[in-house]
Amino acid sequence: MSAYLDHAATTPVLPEAAAVLVEHLSHPGNPSSLHASGRAARRVVEESRERLAAALGARPSEVLLTGGGTEADNLAVKGLYWARTAQDPARRRVLVSAVEHHAVLDPAFWLAEHAGAEIVLLPVDAEGRVRLDALAAELDAHATETALVSVMWANNEVGTVQPAADVVALAHAHGVPVHADAVQAVGQVPVDFAASGLDALTVSGHKVGGPGGIGALLARRELALVPVQHGGGQERGVRSGSLDVPAIAAFAVAVERAVADREATAARVGALRDDLVTRVRAAVPDAVLRGPADPADRLPANAHFTFPGCEGDSLLYLLDSAGVECSTGSACQAGVPQPSHVLLAMGVDEADARGALRFSLGRPSTTADVDALLAALPAAVQRARAAGLAGRRTAGVR
Known part of the structure; x- marks a missing residue:
């Protein structure tokens, strides 16, 4: 046994997601092309974007498609930091919980080494829950120096569901944007981007029955983000790269099913x-x-x-x-x-x-x-x- x-x-790819993936693998067309095949591919992308948005409580324009959760986390942490410091050079503090996934921790520490960021690791209690008193103290003392807060929706190792609403309330009271990695949360606990008040949220395909190599960053339209990679300017000009139409279509099916069930x-x-x-x-x-x-x-x-x-x-x-x-x-x-x-x-x-x-x-x-x-x-x-x-x-x- x-x-x-x-x-x-x-987790295994859902049969219906696999079927959609295979179906679209045989269809030509780059969604950035203007001919009929390109327009057909673009239609698949935009319909999938709408399905993802509906399942996750977002507007379609807030769904930025990426190559996975790690890329989305990097775009959130680095992109937000650079945008905020460009507006105000004093905002160099990055607050992240001490139990974040390395897809958040490593970009944060990279910013400390290469871009002058000051990283603050927010302590957690014995159950892995971020200490709100520590977050409040940091914001009370250094709000005008803080670029962003990133606290995951739920921990990938010990499973602790974080008090996302309280984190958002504390940060927004000081005008500080909040990102959450929700890769583990989707399909297990309710995740509603609009209701959460978050400014950015990461999701991934292969954790919910979709293929690997596809994910998304949900980001409010008004949120300023500096691109991490440059090229054709796809995805609101902040995430370049030809879109993987089959993976996107399968991703949308998997998220929709995970949320519905x-x-x-x-x-x-x-x-x-x-x-x-x-x-x-x-x-x-x-x-x-x-x-x-x-x-x-x-x-x-x-x-x-x-x-x-x-x-x-x-x-x-x-x-x-x-x-x-x-x-x-x-x-x-x-x-x-x-x-x-x-x-x-x-x-x-x-x-x-x-x-x-x-x-x-x-x-x-x-x-x-x-x-x-x-x-x-x-x-x-x-x-x-x-x-x-x-x-x-x-x-x-x-």
């Missing part, structure tokens, strides 16, 4: 997640569930544990050899021999943080997947602990 429990890294899928997957949590705790009593204690404050598909005395990588490989696929955290950081920055920001000590595993469910997940995990987990933990103990003895660590 095998199980795929890494849907937060990527969200309530039913979240209820089913959330119940499955709760069963997984209960059974893991019973099988490995000292395993520690990280993130919010209240399931309502966590993404329904997420269960994140640390296993004392284990290395997460060892556990991952042992489970993988038993046919169970999961993650130690963000797939973008897989293979990096460092404890999760998310867990460290939450106050987890380094030794415990190294023993992390994330189990993430998706639309195809079933009880059989949980059964497969529990059939393999106790022996994997025992072997990982034995290997860790032997390694410490060899190193002379008591």
Whole structure:
């Protein structure tokens, strides 16, 4: 029996999205061309843009199509920073939560190294929730020096849903724009761009049953953004590059379906997640569930544990050899021999943080997947602990 429990890294393409993708792969036409094939391609793009906007509570003109979530995050962070500093050179502070995905953190630190930005990492509590008091204090003291705030809608590792509305209220009271990476949130919790009050929001295709290499930045029409890449000036003049018509069409279908089915899928997957949590705790009593204690404050598909005395990588490989696929955290950081920055920001000590595993469910997940995990987990933990103990003895660590 095998199980795929890494849907937060990527999830299978929905059959209807795959069908649309294949259909449009055989159609010629660049949507920037003026002939009939080009106009047909442009029609597909604009109809898809309208579908994305309707599903996400945005206007079509606010949907900027990108090559994925990472590009959208870069455009938001860098584009907003450069636009704001061009208007007022004093606005060099960039406020980001300490648990952001590296697609936000790395552009922010790049700006610090190359563009004179001052990065402020907003602390989080033990459940991974951004501390609003710290944000308020920063804004009260430095609002006129702040370019932007970026706080993700929901954390990709421990599943914590952030208080987006409160973040927006605090920042907007000082005239500071807010971006949120909502890559993990769409299809799991309600996401409505207009209602959120956000100035920019990132979504990605392959997290919701669409293809990889496609995403979008929702950005208010009045929001000034400086392009990160230059060329033909497609997408409101701030994102150049020929548009991938088949991927865009499939992306729209996947987002539309994920949003339409969200309530039913979240209820089913959330119940499955709760069963997984209960059974893991019973099988490995000292395993520690990280993130919010209240399931309502966590993404329904997420269960994140640390296993004392284990290395997460060892556990991952042992489970993988038993046919169970999961993650130690963000797939973008897989293979990096460092404890999760998310867990460290939450106050987890380094030794415990190294023993992390994330189990993430998706639309195809079933009880059989949980059964497969529990059939393999106790022996994997025992072997990982034995290997860790032997390694410490060899190193002379008591």
